Amino acid sequence: MAAAVPATAGCSDVSAPGVDWRRCLLDGRDFPNADLTGAVLRDASFSRAKLAGAKLAGVEGPDARFTSADLTGADLSGAVLRGADFTRAMLGDANFLRADLRQARFFRADLRGATLTGAELSGTDLSGALLGGALWVDGQKRCAAESVGTCQ
Template sequence: MLLVLLPLSALADCTDPAGPDVNWRRCYLDGRDLRKVDLGGAMLRDAAFTRAKLDGANLSNVDAYRAKFFSATMIGTRLDSARLIEADLTRAILTGASLVEADLRNARFIDANLRDVNLTGARLHGTEFRNADLTGATWVDGSRVCADPSIGQCN
């Protein structure tokens, strides 16, 4: 009886095609080729994208709370205003990605490649950058650019 009262949009369907506002909550999308797709505004909470290819994709305004992006390639991906609280991007490649105004609180970028990313206005409280390469990244103030080399922190 309770299920009938829930709006259909609240139920995740992991077989839905990639598109804006898709609901992939708790879906396993490991190894998927999602290059240049538009997932703007998508629900990606607790989803898994291990070794997925997301180069050039639009993930602006996504809710990816606790999502897993282990070893994902996200070169040039737009993550502006994305909610990536407690997301795990260990060993992800984000070269040239845009994370403007992204909420990265308690996210993990362990051994990640963050060269030339834009972190302008990003929220970084508790974010872990252990061994991450931040060389050339635009820092949260929008004017400071991390020197070469910047491993684990913006120098």
Template sequence: MMQRPFPALVFGLFLVTVSGAALADCNGVAQAGVVWRRCAFDGQAMPGARLTGAMLRDSSFQRADLTGADLSDADGYRAKFISATLVGARFDRARLIEVDFTRADLAGASLRDADLRNAKLVGASLANADLSGAKLGGADLHNADLSGARWTDGARLCGPRSVGECH
């Protein structure tokens, strides 16, 4: 008689119950609080997506279109938004530590009070973006366009030729 792998099943259920965390469903609907951990959405079109409070850790959105998306309060630790279109997107209070925004278009985006420590923003467009209260310690802004951006102090606007730093 064949034995079922009952102990492994019980062990698996036990882990889910103890951790209390939902497993990532990379096919889940784009909605507030979605858990998309270690998922790939490269090249996907998600304009206007409402991903407030989403778990996006280690996920990839390379060349994705998230124009006007709301990612406020999201946890995007080590997420990749390389060459993504994020025009007018909201990342207010988002945890974006070590995120990669290389060559991303964040023109007019709101990153108010976002944690961008050690983020890679090389060649990114942050023109007219709002960085009020953002934490940029260790962030790489090499060749980033900051023209017209509201700086972290919330008062200063970067000049028209601000590349790599706010002038």
């Protein structure tokens, strides 16, 4: 029986469900409304990328970097994003339903209107994050309009 060949990232591969972009530098690229469902984004960099409306449900993206990226309205439900960096990212109306966001960084990110129901936020840095109108992890509480850093 032949040994299994480890999958390698295809950084030049087109966006598609299940694409393997681990450790890829995709800074400043445009992926509006892209379907990246189940993609492997471990250690990938999407700084300043445009991912508005993208489908990122179930992605594996520990330690991925989305600094200053536009993920407005993106679906990140069920995504594994432990240690991901969303510093200054635009995440308005994004869906983080049941996402693993442990140790993620949302410093000064815009999460207004985002859904965080069932998300795991242990150790997550929400310093300066705009949370007005976000649906909190309990699925019941809607953050007050003036919520910054904590859901009020």
